Amino acid sequence: MKQVTKHIMLLLALSLLGGSVVAQRISFGLYAADDLVIMPLGLGELNFNDKKTIILGGETVTINMTDDAAAILTIEGRTDLDINVTITYSTTIDLDPLNKIPLAVKFAYSNIGASTYAIARGSAIQVPTGFTTATFPIVKRASGLPTPPPTPNHTGYTGTKRTAYLFIYGTLGAVPADAAAGIYTGNINIHVEYSTY
Amino acid sequence: MKFLRYLFLILLVTLSVTLLAQQTTSVSVKAQATVVDKSEIELVTIRNLEIDMSLAHDGKIYVSAQRDANAAVMMVKGRADAKFRVKFTPVVEIVNSNGKGTLSLHYEMYGYSTDNQGASEPINAAERTLQIGSDSKYYFWVGGRIDVSNARPGSYDGEFTIEIEYI
Numbered sequence: 001m002k003q004v005t006k007h008i009m010l011l012l013a014l015s016l017l018g019g020s021v022v023a024q025r026i027s028f029g030l031y032a033a034d035d036l037v038i039m040p041l042g043l044g045e046l047n048f049n050d051k052k053t054i055i056l057g058g059e060t061v062t063i064n065m066t067d068d069a070a071a072i073l074t075i076e077g078r079t080d081l082d083i084n085v086t087i088t089y090s091t092t093i094d095l096d097p098l099n100k101i102p103l104a105v106k107f108a109y110s111n112i113g114a115s116t117y118a119i120a121r122g123s124a125i126q127v128p129t130g131f132t133t134a135t136f137p138i139v140k141r142a143s144g145l146p147t148p149p150p151t152p153n154h155t156g157y158t159g160t161k162r163t164a165y166l167f168i169y170g171t172l173g174a175v176p177a178d179a180a181a182g183i184y185t186g187n188i189n190i191h192v193e194y195s196t197y
Numbered sequence: 198m199k200f201l202r203y204l205f206l207i208l209l210v211t212l213s214v215t216l217l218a219q220q221t222t223s224v225s226v227k228a229q230a231t232v233v234d235k236s237e238i239e240l241v242t243i244r245n246l247e248i249d250m251s252l253a254h255d256g257k258i259y260v261s262a263q264r265d266a267n268a269a270v271m272m273v274k275g276r277a278d279a280k281f282r283v284k285f286t287p288v289v290e291i292v293n294s295n296g297k298g299t300l301s302l303h304y305e306m307y308g309y310s311t312d313n314q315g316a317s318e319p320i321n322a323a324e325r326t327l328q329i330g331s332d333s334k335y336y337f338w339v340g341g342r343i344d345v346s347n348a349r350p351g352s353y354d355g356e357f358t359i360e361i362e363y364i
Contacts, residue, residue, distance in 0.1 A: 038222045048230035053280050054363030055232050071226045093228050103228055172230055181234045188226040 060173035080150040082195035093186035105170040120165035238275035256346025269339040291355030
């Protein structure tokens with residue numbers, strides 16, 4: 001019986017070993033858990049009336065990446081780590097269950113270590129239509145050999161942090177010709193995490 | 198004792214999974230649009246342009262859009278502070294309704310966000326962006342020049358067409 005128990009324990013330990021190895025791989029991210037910060041600039045909204053003051057039935061309104069109406073977010077994080085950005089959104093913005101307007105969202109990122117969004121926008125990379133996830137380093141790396149694995153934060157050492165920029169834009173419409181007047185709203189959720197390889 | 202060691206390993210794994218959940222960050226951006234009815238903008242003619250032949254000088258009549266009480270007055274009713282685009286045809290043929298002959302009328306148009314003709318500003322024929330006043334109104338005054346020196350007797354009628362649309 002004692003022998004059987006030992007085997008079971010060994011089996012359990014082996015099965016847990018796999019889990020603990022995975023945990024070890026992601027532990028690089030764990031050190032940086034608190035220092036990944038995503039924040040909207042300004043109101044943090046994509047307001048199509050900022051592009052076209054009056055929106056009527058039958059119209060289509062497109063906010064481009066370079067438009068002032070595009071929503072801008074900053075992502076502050078470790079320069080030696082990659083991040084995954086995932087965007088989810090409803091394909092309509094709604095006034096009520098009967099009145100909906102189609103919404104197509106696109107996004108772009110800039111990771112050149114720019115100090116302002118205006119500079120960042122000049123080199124932003126647009127994620128192709130249909131993609132909702134992008135993986136990139138906070139600051140674009142120079143070509144050449146890969147750098148050593150990142151050093152975890154510890155007493156007396158904090159990894160360098162910089163800011164990357166996200167630009168959210170897209171197309172509204174066509175607004176149904178019989179769309180009821182009112183304020184149509186929806187949410188675009190942006191989810192950021194350190195990449196785990 | 199060995200069992201306690203395995204238990205500790207299990208706890209470590211559980212802790213790692215918990216920390217993994219903490220390393221993600223999310224934020225929401227609100228997508229928004231305010232849609233208005235097409236009927237929310239309209240153009241109302243308050244007064245027609247009156248051309249008094251007795252005021253002709255050397256066969257020409259001029260009705261000042263900015264100063265003349267005979268200038269036509271039109272009012273845009275729309276959404277407060279909304280920007281809109283306006284365009285009009287500056288030269289229109291008016292037709293003698295009693296016989297042959299046409300005359301060319303060269304319109305001039307002034308506009309202002311309140312009912313103040315004297316303060317109004319010239320609007321040329323090219324498309325121009327204007328803004329409705331905070332009381333949801335915008336005013337146009339329409340005058341023009343017409344040469345009647347070779348006009349045949351009769352009554353002349355014509356139309357002044359102006360297009361407005363929200364931007």
